[in-house]
Amino acid sequence: MSERPITHAVVLGAFCLGFGILLAATNEITKDQIEIRKVEDLQNSLVQVIPPSIHDNNPVKDAVVIKNDEGKDVTIYRATKDGKITGIAYAIEGSGYGGPISLILGLDADGKILGVRATAFKETPGLGDKIDPAKSDWITRFTGLSLGNPVPDKWKVKKDGGQFDQFAGATITPRGVVAAIKGGLDFFAAHKSEFLEVR
Amino acid sequence: MSADYGRIFKDGLWENNGVLCQMLGMCPTMAMTTSATNGLGMGLATLVVMATSNLLIAALRGYITQQVRIPVFILIIAAMVTVVDLGMNAYMHELYKVLGLFIPLIVSNCLPLGRAEVFAAKEPVLPSFCDGLAMGLGFTAALTVIGAMREIVGSGTLFADASLLLGPAFKFMELRLLPQDTGILVAVLPPGGFLATGLLLAAKRLLDIRAGKPIAMAGAHSV
DSSP states (O other): OOOOHHHHHHHHHHHHHHHHHHHHHHHHHHHHHHHHHHHHHHHHHHHHHSOGGGOSSOTTTSEEEEEOTTSOEEEEEEEEETTEEEEEEEEEEEEOSSSEEEEEEEEETTSOEEEEEEEEOOOOTTTGGGGSTTTOSGGGGGTTOBTTBSOGGGOSBGGGTSSBOOBTTBSHHHHHHHHHHHHHHHHHHHHHHHHHOOO | OOOOHHHHHHIIIIITOTTTTSOOOHHHHHHSOSSHHHHHHHHHHHHHHHHHHHHHHHHHTTTOOGGGHHHHHHHHHHHHHHHHHHHHHHHOHHHHHHHGGGGGGGGGOHHHHHHIIIIITTSOHHHHHHHHHHHHHHHHHHHHHHHHHHHHHHHSEESTTHHHHHOGGGGGGOEEOSOTTOSOGGGGSHHHHHHHHHHHHHHHHHHHHHTTOOOOOOOTTOO
């Protein structure tokens, strides 16, 4: 084969083109499936924070987008029964020991917590991962609480003078989760009318 | 000259094992072996990438010029990784949620690139495919054993969540060997990866010495 530099450029270009086409085709074949999986994941996490018994709609389909105080769009999923809003759920984020902790928070129309679950986190196994309901019931203890119960000053871990247990050997994780939930409740309080506005 | 397939598989699985002899692909080896199931899943994904990329590189080796071979190898490996990534997200979603973050890391795994350069670039299609398969199997075996060591010591279980990876029929593999909360945590933390890998390396050397084999520091360049 000729040793002129242009040969190498053509060879490399041809390979890039060929494999580019292969990737485009793969993307085309898999993208519908991936989209379905995404919606399934979302539904699975919503079911955990909004009991299916309180609504007769599909909250994934009834979503509104609201800007939070940092200007970021937050998608609010709304559960309704007979046209009345009975629950809402949205994603919140806390900062943990191993990076961000993604959570989903479910509230009823009065701002009382229906449930909260961590959806993605990289906390230390055996210490910080007790926020996973499979490992400990800690995260379920938020159910039924709201911004007034306990009072805002007590929305902290015990070490910081609040009312929530930290874990043995891990304070940063529960601190991040409590702060995230408190932030989520504040967000609801500030934008309640937009949340509940019926379209 | 016909290829010696027995040799290829023996090399891949034991005598020139990617992890235990060539010491390549240490990043996924350490990062993904917190349980036997994770090690197995990561190993299998790497196996698919290695077998297909070796096959393609061997088939196209006549067109790859010497000067651009490394970019082309990386291109082919990266394309195969992306195909596996998308396919897994679409059709093996539960597993993807566990391994998803680490699949793109296969691109930076030196083992597929090493085999492309040393084997697939010089040999015909079928032996190259088998080499990818054998090296992938050896990699999978090493990762599964390291994962099992760390999981037993750290969490007291073995093959937890294997049914997510292999299907509900494999529920029987999920064992609890030690009572809950008795594990030694360090085994599933990053230092455990180094400890388990080191112990496994030492064990292999010991077996080789027992068998009277000379200790050769096999590098990526020995076939």
